[in-house]
Amino acid sequence: MELAEGKLKFIEAWGKLGSEWGINRTMAQVHALLLISPEALTTEEVMAELSISRGNANMTLRDLIDWGLVEKQHKTGERKEYFFAEKDTWIIARRVAEERKKRELDPVIKILGQLTEVKGDEKDPAFMAFKSSVININKLANNVNKTLETMLKAEENWFFGSIFKMFKK
């Protein structure tokens, strides 16, 4: 396979994966493009490579910056802004985990906490089923939460290294 074909496949695969995980396809594609680019690109270049509009490129790049996956760069003597992606996959994974935890897991945990407090008739099977489901999901969510918090602090080698060691015992 040639580089040009490989690039296209990579961008396509990353875009598809993103959309299966609730991330807009174009955003994942722009990220992929910047990931495999040795140097920072301008908005114009991103637009041209992926055939997307100026507005779309601008918004998408801004979102990637919000996620902490892309940075603006300025070249001396130039007016244009350049965009550059973080290349360390462990940092990428952490940023994504961090952002999604904040946006999605934290709110759900808050609601589950409230739902734990729902009062009702202990003789009512509907109430008991509700209560036990909520308690169990709450436990799982808190376990996931703690694991994520640990991961966010960890070094890659230490994190995966320790997990693997643990399973070899």
Added chain:
Amino acid sequence: MELAEGKLKFIEAWGKLGSEWGINRTMAQVHALLLISPEALTTEEVMAELSISRGNANMTLRDLIDWGLVEKQHKTGERKEYFFAEKDTWIIARRVAEERKKRELDPVIKILGQLTEVKGDEKDPAFMAFKSSVININKLANNVNKTLETMLKAEENWFFGSIFKMFKK
């Protein structure tokens, strides 16, 4: 908070979480409804509770069965089919992880493997950047894959228990 209100909040929260993770909102809501229901429900009941059409209810229930999250039940002497959700959250988490691994991670790992083989000019920065990104993502993906495989075999207590123990050292 009352049970009725709690139910609605739970269904709503579960639906929202689902849609943020690429799962259709109605599917997550039907799952939520069955999760907090002490007994199996009919298609009619699901339709009524969530105000959805027969077609939608039918397709959604079938999808949930495909994901291994819901089972059909037959009551003796009755024609109707009843649907019942697995209640053990650890089993739910495992089923979801298993299914998504199969549908999403495995294909991506396959493509990454192919992209590792792309040949090009070692002097070309574009080629080198591509190659190193692909290699790094490939490594991360394989780490995630191995961790998932282990998790799929594990017991909940052992899995989270071991992770926590590990981090207390």
Added chain:
DNA sequence: CCAAACTTTCAAAAATAAGTGAAAGAAAAG
């Protein structure tokens, strides 16, 4: 200031995904 170069916004359009409901299909009862 002003004009050129560049960036951001957002209402409208396009694309995609999800939901409906009536009709067709299946299975059990009589």
Added chain:
DNA sequence: CTTTTCTTTCACTTATTTTTGAAAGTTTGG
């Protein structure tokens, strides 16, 4: 069989998400 009861399908509608592009906004150099 054939009627009844229940389930599945799918062409069409509706809702949601994404993209566009032109206009407004901003920054910088002269």
